[in-house]
Structure formats: C-alpha cells, structure tokens
Amino acid sequence: MSAGPPESGRHAPLAGLVDHLFRHAAGEMVAALARLLGPARLDLAEEAVQDALLRALQTWPFAGVPDNPRGWLFQVARNRALDRVRHETMSREALQWPDGIVDLAQRGDGSDGVRIGDEALAMMFMCCDPALGRAAHIALTLKLVSGFSVEEIADASLERAPAVAQRLVRAKREIRERRLALEIPLPRELGARLESVLEVIYLLFNEGYAAHGGESLVRADLCDEAIRLARLIAGNPQTDRPSVEALLALMLLQRSRLPARVDALGDLTLLADQDRSRWDRDLVESGLRHLGRAAAGTEVSPYHIEAAIAAQHATARDAASTDWPAILRLYDDLVALKPSPVVALNRAVAVAMAEGPDIGIRALERIGDDPVLAQYHLLPAVRGGLERRAGRPAEALHHYRAALALRCSAPERRFLKRQIREIEDELSRAAPQ
C-alpha cells in the first residue's frame, strides 16, 4: 500500500459527497447491470452493486473520494458482475442470457454505449408491470430504482421487513418466469403502463406527505424521492406526457408546504394556520411551471385537477384570500373524473369552506356509510372540526374521540387530543357552577 499522505492524488479536499449519492447510484447501477446481464439475473446485479458500495465504504475514507465517484462505483460493480459470470459453469440458466453477454465479458473495455438515464426509466416500467401486483410494484421500485434496503422499504410502507423480503423474492421470480423485458414500453402501450408507474410514485409521495402511522407525519425524503422519480420520467421525451407534468406539478406544490406543515416538535399544523412565509417559493414556481406544461394537449388527468387545487392554495396571499368557490368547482370536476370516497371527503371540506360548516356536514353525511372510509381517521376528524365551527362542541367531541380510535400517525393523534382537551375545557368553563 502507498505510504504517501492521503491528500496526494485524486481525492476531493473536504471529502463531501452529494446527498444520497450511494442510493441514487445504486438504482442506476442495478438498472445498467440488469440491462447487461438480463432481468433474470437481478440478484447478481444487486450483489455486484452492494459489493461496489462496500468497497467504496472501506477504501474511500483512506484513499479519498475519486474524481468520478459514480464512474468508480459502476466500474467496480460491472467488473464484479462479469467476474461472477466468467466463473460460473455453463448451466441451463447461462444459456438463457441475452446474446452477446459472453462477448461483453471477454471485451470488458467499458465501451457499452449505454445511457444511464434510460435504464432506470426502463427499470421503473418493468417494476410496475401489470403482471405483478401493486404491492410488488412499490417494493420493487423502492428496492431496484430508489436504492432502499428491505428495512427502509418496510419503514416507508409501515410493513414488516420479512413480508417485504418475501414479496421481493416472489416478484423477482415472476419477472424471471414471465420473462418480463427491461425496456420502455412502445408508444401505444405507454399510456396504460405510465398510469401504473405514476400511481406508485404518488403513493410513495403520499406516504411521505401524510404517513399512515408511525412517529412522523412527514417524511420529506420520501416526497423528494417521488419527485426525483417523476423528474426521471418527465426528463425523457419518449415518456414525458401531460399526466407526468401534472403529477410533478402536484407534488412540487404540495412539497412546497412541508416546511410549514409540521412545527419544530413534529406537530401538525393545519393548512389554514400555516405560516405561508415558510412555504418554499422555488418549489411553488417550479410546480406552476410544470402545471403550465401539463396544459399542453387535451389530456386531463386527476393529477391535473389536484395540481390546479394545490396551485390555488399556493397562490393565495393568505388563508383568508383562498378562492374556495374555485376550489369547490375543481373538486366537482375531480369527483366526476375520479369518483372516490376520499375525494368526496376532500370536496366536503371545500364545500364547508365555501358554503359554511352545516352544508359541509350534509356533504359528509352522504358519504358517511362508505365502507372504504370506515377505518379512515380523517372522516370523523373533519366532521369534528366542522361540528366545532358550527357551534356544536358536544358533537365535535364525539367525532374527535371516534377519530382517535382509528389508526393514524403520532402527530395526528396529538393534534386530536389537543382539540379534545380544548373543547373539554370550553365545556367545563361554560357549565353552570
């Protein structure tokens, strides 16, 4: 080993790495290796990538960060994968490798001519293939494209790690057995295939924006990863459709509000009470720009409408200036396009804001029996808020307590308890002595 001081040679002086470099590079490398080795060899691709990252972890602290960290990592991962390929005996599996793989192993000169961006995109479509289940879509995308570990996926989806691990094993087996291809779908299939991918991305974003449980309400890194994935799709002319721009706009606009959504203690702040000076203006502008691009053509997806609603909030000077009638009209359009109890619930909030709490409550009553909402804590929580605003504290208490009995994140639980305490205090103060 060299005896020279570590700062000689090729290392970066303050040894800083771009945030999430390893995670993003992992996704790119797995995709590129899967292109080289074939989707049947995903496990080998993942092992080779893990090896390369491990090697970096062990050597960069001593040797310094290379000038081209991604290039270094990919070179090591690729060599590791090709070494394994060379040493394996010719088995039945080996005969199924794509043509040219043996030539590639013997060449090994790095002249693959593959564009990194394309593979990750193709990988997203393969992970969201309709032949696989929705739960598999999420697990595969997070593992293979986003570079999450099984534990991190379990954490993000509030599932148990062994279940996630099993799902990945099964999904990869499906990919092998069905011989799914690692490629961007043809234009005539793209629309439908894109729908799947966008749904997964939006699911990921929502888990980061409003967690279903756990200690944090907000996980900004999940939102950022969802945005990154959408940008990947929007950045390729082959796949950039208006619905992609609309989803990107929606996520950017909602993301802009995150700094004000939870306070320093992680406690929830309602939209009406948020300090709008803390909204990220760059994200708002970026979101509005993408909303403009989404308006090209005639396609109107639910994302278009949701983004337009988010834009209404983002451009209102303050809570009181919000154009609720306009938002209500947008919700009417959304309910027609994507009828769902959750959308109807959100519309009821707009009804209450535009026409008063009692009318909002009537809208809520019309969806109150929907089984989909039976375990959804926001239904009674919203009802509680409206009853309180309508001047019926006892009813408000009843609904807030019902909300508390359902599953939600810790900050939301604290929020509900606070409302309950406040109302109880008001009631006891008003009670005859």
Added chain:
Amino acid sequence: MAQFLVLARDNGDPRREMTRMSPEEMQRIMGKYMAWGARLREAGHLQNSNKLRDGEGRVLRRAAGKVTVTDGPFVESKEVLGGYWLIEAPDYAAALELIQDHPHIELWPNASLELRQIHDFTQR
C-alpha cells in the same frame, strides 16, 4: 511532538453487518469516517492512514529450527487488525482526545482502537 499509531481492530462482525446495510446507511457511515479524517488532517494531526486487506496475510514463525510461513490471520479469528492511522499529538492525553469520537468505536459494538506511541529514539 510525538507520533502515534491508531490500530483498528474488528472481530469480524462489521463485515457481516455491512453486507446487509442500505446504500444510504453506508454513505452515512462513510461520511463519518471521512469527516473524522478531514478534521484531523486539517488540524495537521493526520499523517497517514491505510486499510489492510481483509481475509489474507502471512504469519512467520520459527519452529524446530526453521522458518515456517502460514496463511493468516483470517477475519474469522478474534480481533483482526483492519487498518491504521498515523497521527501526531504532544502526548497520550492529547492523542486520546483526538480519537475518542472515532467512528470505528462509535459504529461497531465489538470493535476496538489501540493507541500506541511511536518510540522516538532521538529523545532522551
């Protein structure tokens, strides 16, 4: 000014831990090692550092009148030397202060750092 060798020892666990780690965790850990190294280098304390290759080595002994060479020590054996840092500090107390927040012992439960001052023969 005195020189010290900081010897990092593992009992094999770190490698097993690391193979299961997520890319994000690995980067976080690497960041800690690099930050520690950068801090010491900038303050002028770090002279050199190297990692030793894992899972290989030779051990020489003399037995029955001749030199024998065996393969080893291996990672499976306890307390294998994984790497070293050569640092400069006035004395043990100062050197200890420099290494007590070293990521190696912060991150790995059964790892250890051995600190040994280099004998300076020019000193009386």
